[in-house]
Amino acid sequence: DTGVSQDPRHKITKRGQNVTFRCDPISEHNRLYWYRQTLGQGPEFLTYFQNEAQLEKSRLLSDRFSAERPKGSFSTLEIQRTEQGDSAMYLCASSLQGMTEAFFGQGTRLTVV
Amino acid sequence: DAKTTQPPSMDCAEGRAANLPCNHSTISGNEYVYWYRQIHSQGPQYIIHGLKNNETNEMASLIITEDRKSSTLILPHATLRDTAVYYCIVREVDNYGQNFVFGPGTRLSVLP
Numbered sequence: 400d401t402g403v404s405q406d407p408r409h410k411i412t413k414r415g416q417n418v419t420f421r422c423d424p425i426s427e428h429n430r431l432y433w434y435r436q437t438l439g440q441g442p443e444f445l446t447y448f449q450n451e452a453q454l455e456k457s458r459l460l461s462d463r464f465s466a467e468r469p470k471g472s473f474s475t476l477e478i479q480r481t482e483q484g485d486s487a488m489y490l491c492a493s494s495l496q497g498m499t500e501a502f503f504g505q506g507t508r509l510t511v512v
Numbered sequence: 513d514a515k516t517t518q519p520p521s522m523d524c525a526e527g528r529a530a531n532l533p534c535n536h537s538t539i540s541g542n543e544y545v546y547w548y549r550q551i552h553s554q555g556p557q558y559i560i561h562g563l564k565n566n567e568t569n570e571m572a573s574l575i576i577t578e579d580r581k582s583s584t585l586i587l588p589h590a591t592l593r594d595t596a597v598y599y600c601i602v603r604e605v606d607n608y609g610q611n612f613v614f615g616p617g618t619r620l621s622v623l624p
Contacts, residue, residue, distance in 0.1 A: 403555075432611055432612075434614075439616075440616065441514070441597075441599055441614030441615055441616055441617055442556065442612075442614045443614070444611040444612070444613065447611055455611065490555050490556070492555075492556075492612075499544060499546075499603075500546065500558045500561060501558070501612060502558060503548075503555035503556045503557070503558075504555050505554055505555045506554075506555050508553075
């Protein structure tokens, strides 16, 4: 296992379309985080899972956004009816309970045209 | 909001030590100091973390002041590949999976 894997790396979509991103955490990491990063800013927290339970959601996560982690392994982040303001890098991170650091994937860069 | 303050940018000559400061004057007793960096178009990379004592690993050293209100990340021999945005983050001891709150960070440019 080489780290947190995200797919796709890049996505271009038309405004109004739905998109889904996938994150595969490091094996046995039971915590999984989603972040969003716009140009020139630090990553902003979106949501967090412990196993399959979604324990925290940011106010940034509007009702067009939904995240799942059905079996406590990989996670998906779906954005419905995309808007140009959704254009950003979407980052996933994972950690093991009791471990203090989290490890990030390379991100999915979304461009809404 | 981020609980840390960092200079927006710094330059460092290749081969010299890079000293990146961070202020966290409101840090509480159960909060760690973490450093991550982000090279262009990549995800953030964990560097080091500490609670009270100074820490060193193969990447860097972390010096935390005695009152814990500030810290310095030291890259002992900076190379061009260390050019990145460096984020200083304070975060509670992880019992509940508290998320990492990133500020704008310090953009370090290592110059040849």
